[in-house]
Amino acid sequence: MFVKCNSTRHTVIGTLRRNHVYRLDDKSPKARKVIKTLTAGKRPVLSELSAEEAEKTGAQAIGLVYAEDVAPGEDDAEAGAQIAALTSQIEELTGQLDAAAADREKIAAERDALAGAVDEQKANAEDLAGKLEASTAKLEEVAAERDALAKQIAELSAAPGADKA
Numbered sequence: 035m036f037v038k039c040n041s042t043r044h045t046v047i048g049t050l051r052r053n054h055v056y057r058l059d060d061k062s063p064k065a066r067k068v069i070k071t072l073t074a075g076k077r078p079v080l081s082e083l084s085a086e087e088a089e090k091t092g093a094q095a096i097g098l099v100y101a102e103d104v105a106p107g108e109d110d111a112e113a114g115a116q117i118a119a120l121t122s123q124i125e126e127l128t129g130q131l132d133a134a135a136a137d138r139e140k141i142a143a144e145r146d147a148l149a150g151a152v153d154e155q156k157a158n159a160e161d162l163a164g165k166l167e168a169s170t171a172k173l174e175e176v177a178a179e180r181d182a183l184a185k186q187i188a189e190l191s192a193a194p195g196a197d198k199a
Contacts, residue, residue, distance in 0.1 A: 035060040036088035037069060037080040045072075050080070055088050 036057050039050040045068045050056060058065040072080040083091060 035065075035069070036083040036085060037073075038083055038088075038091055039080055040077075041079050043072060043079055055083065055091050057088070 036055060038055045039052055042052045043050045046064045047058070047062075047068050050068075050072075058069065060066060060069070069080060069082070072078060073082060
């Protein structure tokens with residue numbers, strides 16, 4: 035898109051000088067904002083031109099300037115600093131994310147090791163429970179045998195002539 039500047043203006047895309055014809059990228063959000071703002075009103079600062087009109091007017095005016103030739107404004111310098119700051123933040127956050135991922139993997143490995151230990155303890159507990167049941171059954175057998183022997187002793191003690199023996 036071609037525009038002719040009727041009055042010098044300092045914009046986000048740079049300084050636009052009076053009587054210069056500029057080719058601006060109409061896909062750029064900054065350029066669209068400048069064009070929309072400066073072409074509005076009763077006496078617009080910018081006049082939109084076709085390619086043919088731009089060549090004619092550019093030859094009669096001071097010159098035809100392409101957007102690449104426009105000096106960067108203060109906002110462009112600030113944008114570079116902002117980009118650098120944001121890039122630094124992204125690198126820092128990426129480092130933190132990598133550290134968190136490493137910690138997560140370490141914790142997952144510890145969890146898996148503990149889960150294995152818990153499973154081993156459960157197996158040991160089941161084994162001990164089986165041994166406990168076997169011991170309890172053996173104890174009941176021994177207690178029943180003891181009771182039977184105690185009963186026999188009591189019967190023998192109660193029998194006549196047990197005192198003489």
